[in-house]
Amino acid sequence: MRAATFHGPGDIRIEDRPRPELEAPTDAIVRVTHTAVCGSDLWFYRGESDREVGSPVGHEPMGVVEDVGDDVRSVEPGDRVLAPFRISCGYCEFCRKGLHTSCVNGDGWGGENGGGQGEYVRSTHADGTLVRVPDRHADDEDTLRALLPLTDVMGTGHHAAVSAGVEAGSTCVVVGDGAVGLCAVLAARRLGAERIVAVGHHEDRLAVAEEFGATETVAARGDDAIERVRELTYGGANHVVECVGASSSMNAAVAMARPGGTVGYVGVPHGVDDLDLYGMFGDNVALRGGVAPVRAYAEDLMADVLGGTLDPSPIFTHTVDLDGVPEGYRLMDDREAIKVLVKP
Amino acid sequence: MRAATFHGPGDIRIEDRPRPELEAPTDAIVRVTHTAVCGSDLWFYRGESDREVGSPVGHEPMGVVEDVGDDVRSVEPGDRVLAPFRISCGYCEFCRKGLHTSCVNGDGWGGENGGGQGEYVRSTHADGTLVRVPDRHADDEDTLRALLPLTDVMGTGHHAAVSAGVEAGSTCVVVGDGAVGLCAVLAARRLGAERIVAVGHHEDRLAVAEEFGATETVAARGDDAIERVRELTYGGANHVVECVGASSSMNAAVAMARPGGTVGYVGVPHGVDDLDLYGMFGDNVALRGGVAPVRAYAEDLMADVLGGTLDPSPIFTHTVDLDGVPEGYRLMDDREAIKVLVKP
Numbered sequence: 001m002r003a004a005t006f007h008g009p010g011d012i013r014i015e016d017r018p019r020p021e022l023e024a025p026t027d028a029i030v031r032v033t034h035t036a037v038c039g040s041d042l043w044f045y046r047g048e049s050d051r052e053v054g055s056p057v058g059h060e061p062m063g064v065v066e067d068v069g070d071d072v073r074s075v076e077p078g079d080r081v082l083a084p085f086r087i088s089c090g091y092c093e094f095c096r097k098g099l100h101t102s103c104v105n106g107d108g109w110g111g112e113n114g115g116g117q118g119e120y121v122r123s124t125h126a127d128g129t130l131v132r133v134p135d136r137h138a139d140d141e142d143t144l145r146a147l148l149p150l151t152d153v154m155g156t157g158h159h160a161a162v163s164a165g166v167e168a169g170s171t172c173v174v175v176g177d178g179a180v181g182l183c184a185v186l187a188a189r190r191l192g193a194e195r196i197v198a199v200g201h202h203e204d205r206l207a208v209a210e211e212f213g214a215t216e217t218v219a220a221r222g223d224d225a226i227e228r229v230r231e232l233t234y235g236g237a238n239h240v241v242e243c244v245g246a247s248s249s250m251n252a253a254v255a256m257a258r259p260g261g262t263v264g265y266v267g268v269p270h271g272v273d274d275l276d277l278y279g280m281f282g283d284n285v286a287l288r289g290g291v292a293p294v295r296a297y298a299e300d301l302m303a304d305v306l307g308g309t310l311d312p313s314p315i316f317t318h319t320v321d322l323d324g325v326p327e328g329y330r331l332m333d334d335r336e337a338i339k340v341l342v343k344p
Numbered sequence: 345m346r347a348a349t350f351h352g353p354g355d356i357r358i359e360d361r362p363r364p365e366l367e368a369p370t371d372a373i374v375r376v377t378h379t380a381v382c383g384s385d386l387w388f389y390r391g392e393s394d395r396e397v398g399s400p401v402g403h404e405p406m407g408v409v410e411d412v413g414d415d416v417r418s419v420e421p422g423d424r425v426l427a428p429f430r431i432s433c434g435y436c437e438f439c440r441k442g443l444h445t446s447c448v449n450g451d452g453w454g455g456e457n458g459g460g461q462g463e464y465v466r467s468t469h470a471d472g473t474l475v476r477v478p479d480r481h482a483d484d485e486d487t488l489r490a491l492l493p494l495t496d497v498m499g500t501g502h503h504a505a506v507s508a509g510v511e512a513g514s515t516c517v518v519v520g521d522g523a524v525g526l527c528a529v530l531a532a533r534r535l536g537a538e539r540i541v542a543v544g545h546h547e548d549r550l551a552v553a554e555e556f557g558a559t560e561t562v563a564a565r566g567d568d569a570i571e572r573v574r575e576l577t578y579g580g581a582n583h584v585v586e587c588v589g590a591s592s593s594m595n596a597a598v599a600m601a602r603p604g605g606t607v608g609y610v611g612v613p614h615g616v617d618d619l620d621l622y623g624m625f626g627d628n629v630a631l632r633g634g635v636a637p638v639r640a641y642a643e644d645l646m647a648d649v650l651g652g653t654l655d656p657s658p659i660f661t662h663t664v665d666l667d668g669v670p671e672g673y674r675l676m677d678d679r680e681a682i683k684v685l686v687k688p
Contacts, residue, residue: 094603099628102603163630259438259446269621277613281634284443286507290628 002344003056003118004325009047012326017056020114020122025069028126030081032063034148035116036316037328037340038085039178040268045329048270058117058342059085059109060151062144065130066120074127080138081130083123084295085109085116085152090128098296103128116151117325119344131298137306145313146305148341149183154301154312155294156266157183157243161191163289164239164264168192173229174214175253176243177205179315179339180266182212184241186312189213190304193239197232199225199252205338208314222248229256236261242289247272251279259283266292316341346688347400347462348669353391354677356670361400364458364466369413372470374425376407378492379460380660381672381684382429383522384612389673392614402461402686403429403453404495406488409474410464418471424482425474427467428639429453429460429496434472442640447472460495461669463688475642481650489657490649492685493527498645498656499638500610501527501587505535507633508583508608512536517573518558519597520587521549523659523683524610526556528585530656533557534648537583541576543569543596549682552658566592573600581605586633591616601629609633660685 001019004012020029035058044051051057062082065075075081087107088100095103107113107124114121123129131150137143149155157180166172172193174184177200188196189212198209199218206217218228230236236258242250245267253263254276266289280287304310318337320328321344328340345363348356364373379402388395395401406426409419419425431451432444439447451457451468458465467473475494481487493499501524510516516537518528521544532540533556542553543562550561562572574580580602586594589611597607598620610633624631648654662681664672665688672684 097604099604102627260441260443265625269625272621273617275619275621277616277619280631281609281613283446284632284634284637286630286632287624288628288630288632290625293628 001119002322003115004058004322006044006051006055006057007053010045012045012057012329014322014325017118019120020112022067022069024124025071026125026127028068028072028075028123028130029066030061030063030083030121030123031066032061032116032119032121032344034062034144035342035344036060036148037325037332037342038152039180039332041329042333043270045333056110056115056118058115060148061109061116061121062148062151068126072126075130075132080133082133082147082151083130084155084298087123087125087129088295089125095128098293100293100295101291117342129295131302134306142313143306145316145341146311147302149312149315150294150298150301152294153179153315153339154183154186155297156180156292158187158297158301159292159294160184160241160243160264160266160289161187162264164241165262166191166193166239169194170239171195171233171237172239172241173197173199173233173237173256174241174243175199175249175256176267177202177209178243181243182208182315182338183312184243185209185212185214186310188241190310197229197237199229202335208338211314222252226252226255233258238262239264243267245270245272247274251276254280254285257283257285259285262286262288265289315339319343345463346666347459348402348666350388350395350399350401351397354389356389356401356673358667358669361462363464364456366411366413368468369415370469370471371413372409372416372419372467372474373411374405374407374427374465374467375410376405376460376463376465376688378406378488379686379688380404380492381669381676381686382496383524383676385673386677387614389677400454400459400462402459404492405453405460405465406492406495412470416470419474419476424477426477426491426495427474428499428642431467431469431473432639433469439472442637444637444639445635461686463666473639475646478650487650489660489685490655491646493656493659494638494642494645496638497523497659497683498527498530499641500524500636502531502641502645503636503638504528504585504587504608504610504633505531506608508585509606510535510537510583513538514583515539515577515581516583516585517541517543517577517581517600518585518587519543519593519600520611521546521553522587525587526552526659526682527656528587529553529556529558530654532585534654541573541581543573546679552682555658566596570596570599577602583608587611589614589616591618595620598624598629601627603627603629606630606632610636659683663687
C-alpha cells in the first residue's frame, strides 16, 4: 500500500509499505478514505521533536472496515468508521472513566499499525477504538467532512472546554486560533457559554471563530492580548481554554483567568519552562486538562454532527490526495491552511 | 507595645513599637493573647525571601478585642477573636465566593497594622476578617490552642484537601509532614477519606499524622517515596495534597497522582522551575489550589473544634512568650518544633 512517511525535517514522502494485517482476534483493518494533517505533526516536520526516519505518519483515520478479527463485535467489513488518535481497549479502569488516553492497553498509530496518512491502518482493540458511523450517513461527503475532526481536534477542543469547566452561561476565553482553538469555540458554544472571547493573531481564522460562535475576538499577542481580555472580562474570565501549548500562551491564559478560575489546557506543552506557578498560586487559578480522551466524546459529538447542530468542517481549508500530503504539511507549516484534509 | 521584628536573616528581635490605633471606622484593635510562628516565616528568616528590616512579623493573631471603630458590627470590646493570615472585606465578589485571599480590599498584617507576633494588632475591615469565638469557649485554654491553627495552617490544610477533591471514601496522599501537611491529614479525615497516606521524612511527625488519621505513612524521599506510594495505591491516588511547595515535592505529588487525578497544592511555590507539566499533560493530572482562603473555612472548622471532633493543637510542640519568639524561630528552623505557639 502507499503511505506518507517521515524522512527528516521538512521531508515527507509517499512510499510503498506493507499493508497492515490482522494479527490478534481483536484487530480490524480499515481502508482509509479520509484523514488529515495535524498541528502536532508539525513538531517532527519542523525538527522540534524526534521521530524515526522511515516511520509512517498521521493519526486521524476515517474509512471503511476491510476485515475484522474473530472477536470483534462492534464493526463489520463495509462499516464506515472513524478512529481517535489513540487506540484504547474500552474496558480498563481508565476507559471506563472516560480517560481513554490513559488506557492500560493503549496503542498508537504508526509502525506496523500504519499511520493515519496512508491507504490502510490496523486498529488493535477495534471494539474499544473504532466509532461506527450509522449507515444512513456513511456515504454523505459533507457529513464525513464534519465527522472527521472527531478523530482529534474537535474532541480536543471539547476536552479543553470541559476541563475549563465551561457550562451554560459561562464567559469563556479561548487562546489560540488554530484548528483546536476554533473547535474549542464550537465546544464552548455547544456547552452553552454566553460569551466566548477568541484570542489569536490571524484575522482570517478569527473570522472562522466568529462563524463558530465567538462573541468577541482579540487579534493581539502578549501583554496587549492579556490587557484587552482583562478589560473585556472585567478582570479575567472564570474559564480560559488554552489550545497552543507554548510558554507565552500558557502564561497568557493564566493571566486572563479570574481569581479562582480554571485554565483548561490541551496544547501539548512545548518548551514551557516558565509557567507562572506563583501567579496561579496567588490567584487560585487551577490548571486542568491534558491529552484529550477524544474517544470518550465521540458518540455525543457525532450525535450533534448527524443532527446538524455541530459542524467543524470549515477548519478544512484545503483538501489533498495522498500524493498531496507533503504539500499539505507545507501549507500547514506556512499557515496557509488551517487544517488539511487528506483523501488517500 | 512590644513586638517581634525582623532585622535580617536569623535575626528576630523584640522591640518597642507604636501601638496600632483605630483609623477607619471599620477598624478594630485586638490585644494578642495567642499567636504562632509559621513555616512561611522561615523564608525571610533564612534569607530566601526579602523583607524590610525593622518590619514587624507574624500573621496568625488570636486575642481579645480592645477597641472598635464606629461601623464595626460583628465584634465588641472584650470579645475573643481569631484572624486569618489575610485581612478581607467580606463583601466583594471574591469574599462572597469564598476566595477571601483575592479580596479586592484585602490587607495584611505587618506595618502599621502590627505583626501577629506582638502585643496588639489593628484589623482593618474587622467585620470581614475577625472570627468571634463564642463567649462560653472564650477562655478555655485547650479550646483556644485548638482554634489558633484556624488562623492559617488548619485552614490551609483544609484548602489543600478541598482543592484535591477529597470526599467520603477517597484515597488521598498527603505530601509533607509539616504543620500544614498534618492539618491536611486531619482535613482529609474530616472530609471522609477512607485511606490517607502521609508522606514525609520525620518519624515523630509521621507519628502525629497517624494520630491525626493517616492510615499509612511513608518515610522516604524522592523516587523511593513515589514508588512506595504508587505501590500502596496501585498506581497512584486520585487525590494528592501537596503541602511543601518545593520543586521535588510538587513533582513527587504529580507522580503520585493517578491518571485523571488532582493535585491540591498549598505550599507556596518556592523555586519550582521544573514542574513536570508534560507528565501532568499526558496523565490529565489537574493542579488546583493556591493561597488558602482560610476565612472561608473558619466557621465550619470552628464548629468542629468546639464540638470536640477536630483538634489540631498537637502541632504545637513548643510554647514561648514574646521574649521567646527568636528562640521559637530557631526551634522551627532546626526542625526541633513542628510549630511554636506564642503567648505575648
